[in-house]
Amino acid sequence: MSLREIQESVQQIAWAVASVLRVEVEIADTDLMRIAGTGRTQAGVLHTMAGQDHVYRSSLFAGQPVVITRPGEDERCRPCAHFGNCAETGEICCPIMLDGQKVGVIGLLAFDQEQRERLFSDVSSILNFLQKMAELISIKLKEHLMYVEQQLALEKLRVVMDDLDKAMLTVDQGDRIVQANQRARQFLQLGAQDCFAALDITAWLAAIREADQMQANPKKVVLEIGHEAKEFLFSLKPIVLDGKIREWVITLDDVEEVVEIARQVGGYEREDAFAVIVGSSPSIQRAKDVARRVAESDSTVLLQGESGTGKELFAKAIHQASQRNAQPFISINCTAIPEQLLESELFGYEEGSFTGARKGGKQGLFELAGSGTLFLDEIGDMPLHLQGKLLRVLQEKEVQRVGGAGKAIPVHARIIAATHLDLPERVTQGLFRMDLFYRLHVIPIHLPSLRDRREDILTLANRCLIECATRLGKPIVGFSQETKALLFHHDWPGNVRELANVIEYAVNMETAASIQATSLPGAIVKARKRDALSASSGHEGQREGLLSLKEMERLAIAEALLRVQIRKGRKEEAAELLGISRASLFRKMKEYGLSK
């Protein structure tokens, strides 16, 4: 802490004291560098006082005032270069102290008789005044040091805030931005620091406060930035001083970025979104292949297949594999909602558009899906009048809320539709609009029923068994031969959903180490008996309950591959489990179409 840092203020004080007392004033720091001076001494400001600093030195050393009535003769002046021929006629000085430490010295100098008389007419008053001036200088220095400290703290805060990956801003009680770090300026497109106060951020703050009250952690909010809606994870915390909230700190994380980082850290960036879809039969592989290829595009997909064949699973996988995966996946079953409500669910409504309409209106699913994916399940059952409206939305890529007076809202969501019905047949019957059918039928994907891909039944059954046994904590591995045969030959009208339920039932019932036929639901066993009775007494009848050798081999390989895949092992380990060579395994995988 040096007086040099406040040189200008010190010089002002020197002039003020000189004009009041009408003597000359000199102020030096602890290195005896002249910081301020008046009259004859002014020329030496910011120069060292070496050789003529002995009186100041002794005042600083003793920490006491020094009064010299006869300069050039006083013994204390002896070491001075001007001893014996000093131009001064008198001198009074005192140290300047700050928090018990010496920071400098202030001296009053007389150069003629008049000044000398003024200086010594009332020494104690003059000394008192001089000490007050020394205090004033030290207060100035203290203020300066506090200001520097405060600036330093602010600067440290700024550097730390700017270094954060999160956007961080503080807002005052009048909803004005006080501070915003670099990320916040970038995320919220805030512009330069000096125009923060003029920005109107009330809509953002209203959305953040509402979300803060409605949600548990992690909290999400959608903010309109420019013309784009962006989703953020956020936190809102008050800054309390003396029991009063002064400001609020808001942190924001871009959801898309968080998901991207989580992917990279979790190492599943390249993970196949379609891996959840089990099956190596050519028909399901074909469906997966098409779905994988169209995932990136915006084209409408139409999934057709019986109930439980995995239409929703495919829709989610397509969404997951697309660039839209950080955006919402919204699903609606068109038959599960009463006809009168379906329209407002899909398109939303404006305030006052019907009795009981919510204040402020309501967003429809097209709006809620944003730039994500909207999955319209059971589209074949949609009422005809809504089909017309849906067609318009798909064609014009904008939606109008029910009761919305001409205000169109742009639609960015990708549409995936699904049905278990034969849509061309519905068109022929006049129950489905042909134009809508063609709008939806851009990329049709047919999901095969389970009975049309029997080779996948035991693989799926195995996957369900492992999941279910783990969940219920039961040490069951595999199926008895008889069970395998029953599962393999069942017709599965409810497809994979039915299979999963059957396995869950069996795992609950089973007390042995593998699933026995007696633990299967009665309906499966009965259906098999019925089939067996109705079958002719030929070859098929004799094979009842038996798998061919090839079927068994294929199942054993599929099972080994699945086990290894579940524990994230290598294919070589499957070969070891089966007791065959690596080359044989690869050959047989190819032969049975198990290469994926």
Ligand SMILES: Nc1ncnc2c1ncn2[C@@H]1O[C@H](COP(=O)(O)OP(=O)(O)OP(=O)(O)O)[C@@H](O)[C@H]1O
């Ligand atoms: N290939 C598959 N691999 C793994 N699980 C599947 C597969 N297909 C379907 N499932 C599972 O079966 C169940 C039913 O699937 P999903 O709901 O996707 O069928 P859906 O065709 O949409 O049925 P619905 O038409 O009745 O709505 C889900 O638990 C799903 O995870």
